[in-house]
Amino acid sequence: xxxxxxxxxxxxxxxxxxxxxxxxxxxxxxxxxxxxxxxxxxxxxxxxxxxxxxxxxxxxxxxxxxxxxxxxxxxxxxxxxxxxxxxxxxxxxxxxxxxxxxxxxxxxxxxxxxxxxxxxxxxxxxxxxxxxxxxxxxxxxxxxxxxxxxxxxxxxxxxxxxxxxxxxxxxxxxxxxxxxxxxxxxxxxxxxxxxxxxxxxxxxxxxxxxxxxxxxxxxxxxxxxxxxxxxxxxxxxxxxxxxxxxxxxxxxxxxxxxxxxxxxxxxxxxxxxxxxxxxxxxxx
Amino acid sequence: xxxxxxxxxxxxxxxxxxxxxxxxxxxxxxxxxxxxxxxxxxxxxxxxxxxxxxxxxxxxxxxxxxxxxxxxxxxxxxxxxxxxxxxxxxxxxxxxxxxxxxxxxxxxxxxxxxxxxxxxxxxxxxxxxxxxxxxxxxxxxxxxxxxxxxxxxxxxxxxxxxxxxxxxxxxxxxxxxxxxxxxxxxx
Numbered sequence: 001x002x003x004x005x006x007x008x009x010x011x012x013x014x015x016x017x018x019x020x021x022x023x024x025x026x027x028x029x030x031x032x033x034x035x036x037x038x039x040x041x042x043x044x045x046x047x048x049x050x051x052x053x054x055x056x057x058x059x060x061x062x063x064x065x066x067x068x069x070x071x072x073x074x075x076x077x078x079x080x081x082x083x084x085x086x087x088x089x090x091x092x093x094x095x096x097x098x099x100x101x102x103x104x105x106x107x108x109x110x111x112x113x114x115x116x117x118x119x120x121x122x123x124x125x126x127x128x129x130x131x132x133x134x135x136x137x138x139x140x141x142x143x144x145x146x147x148x149x150x151x152x153x154x155x156x157x158x159x160x161x162x163x164x165x166x167x168x169x170x171x172x173x174x175x176x177x178x179x180x181x182x183x184x185x186x187x188x189x190x191x192x193x194x195x196x197x198x199x200x201x202x203x204x205x206x207x208x209x210x211x212x213x214x215x216x217x218x219x220x221x222x223x224x225x226x227x228x229x230x231x232x233x234x235x236x237x238x239x240x241x242x243x244x245x246x247x248x249x250x251x252x253x254x255x256x257x258x259x260x261x262x263x264x265x266x267x268x269x270x271x272x273x274x275x276x277x278x279x280x281x282x283x284x
Numbered sequence: 285x286x287x288x289x290x291x292x293x294x295x296x297x298x299x300x301x302x303x304x305x306x307x308x309x310x311x312x313x314x315x316x317x318x319x320x321x322x323x324x325x326x327x328x329x330x331x332x333x334x335x336x337x338x339x340x341x342x343x344x345x346x347x348x349x350x351x352x353x354x355x356x357x358x359x360x361x362x363x364x365x366x367x368x369x370x371x372x373x374x375x376x377x378x379x380x381x382x383x384x385x386x387x388x389x390x391x392x393x394x395x396x397x398x399x400x401x402x403x404x405x406x407x408x409x410x411x412x413x414x415x416x417x418x419x420x421x422x423x424x425x426x427x428x429x430x431x432x433x434x435x436x437x438x439x440x441x442x443x444x445x446x447x448x449x450x451x452x453x454x455x456x457x458x459x460x461x462x463x464x465x466x467x468x469x470x471x
Contacts, residue, residue, distance in 0.1 A: 012378060
């Protein structure tokens with residue numbers, strides 16, 4: 001019996017999967033909110049950034065629940081290690097929460113910037129949120145990639161940017177479905193779904209062209225999670241990307257509900273890809 | 285300053301398990317958990333079957349991925365090249381366990397922190413050998429300083445066939461097999 005079996009090592013469980021999904025939502029919402037603010041869609045910006053705050057709370061709760069030494073969690077914020085995705089990811093999440101709260105405080109007038117900076121402060125905060133969104137959405141992918149010496153399924157640097165694009169599509173989809181006010185620009189949804197699908201395609205190509213270890217990991221993925229994997233790839237990434245492309249190319253033939261379907265499928269794809277890669281990738 | 289490493293001569297190992305027991309006793313490893321295990325691999329068919337033992341534990345890698353991914357710096361490399369843990373700083377995020385190609389770490393159920401072989405640094409600091417090395421009845425386990433040309437480990441590495449398990453992971457482990465006969469199929 002090898003060491004892993006002897007110790008019955010349980011690695012990451014569903015709370016980590018939930019954390020991956022919620023951190024993607026937080027990152028996507030602040031990125032989308034920052035972008036919407038700079039595009040002068042302030043109602044959408046406020047809704048997205050405001051929504052990110054309770055989602056961040058749930059996200060940190062899910063992460064905290066999976067820790068086995070929960071009361072030592074403060075050590076995360078007494079250290080910074082650039083090679084540790086969890087380290088810069090947790091700092092980015094913390095800063096995202098702080099910047100989002102300040103943005104909302106400025107919006108509701110709780111904080112009043114000096115007159116000569118009126119308007120500029122909100123723009124700076126929106127730009128900061130876009131920057132933080134890059135870190136928050138990509139760190140989970142980077143976390144996978146930095147463990148690739150041990151987990152061959154994750155041996156690809158494209159996971160981080162793919163997770164960023166997918167997170168933006170998820171957040172766009174969420175706001176499209178549940179925000180009654182100003183709508184998400186459809187081109188944001190279309191481009192993010194196309195980018196995510198292209199990068200997922202490249203990742204799948206890398207798996208098939210990988211070393212024998214990577215192909216072994218792919219084989220495990222397909223034998224244990226084959227159905228949900230291909231449903232996620234096809235319905236969650238392929239179909240929205242095709243619909244997004246169609247939407248971009250044929251403006252006169254837009255059909256009512258297209259963006260709603262893209263939104264729903266993008267959410268499904270974003271959740272599915274994170275859970276499947278997390279659960280399937282933990283073997284050697 | 286030293287650069288400690290360990291080797292197991294597979295020709296000498298008889299699989300008695302004394303090293304496993306010594307490790308558990310010395311380090312008070314909780315019930316059901318192990319810092320070190322041995323197991324047999326079998327290859328070939330009658331009338332020529334072959335059995336060889338394998339030893340699994342922390343390799344104290346020079347390029348340790350568990351250290352790089354630790355967000356709280358609980359995992360670190362000490363002055364003697366040993367990969368160590370500051371248990372008080374460990375939050376139990378399991379990033380180190382996920383990053384380890386050897387699955388050498390586990391969560392200590394008593395404290396909730398990551399745990400693993402330390403090459404018995406508390407003994408080594410007193411000038412003693414690790415418990416598994418000290419107790420091995422056939423002298424199959426060899427320990428010493430790679431930077432000392434006259435050390436037991438350097439002599440063993442120069443006098444025997446040397447192999448490094450999972451070398452392809454690129455972690456530069458400081459744990460070697462000597463005189464390995466069978467090639468383990470990993471996929």
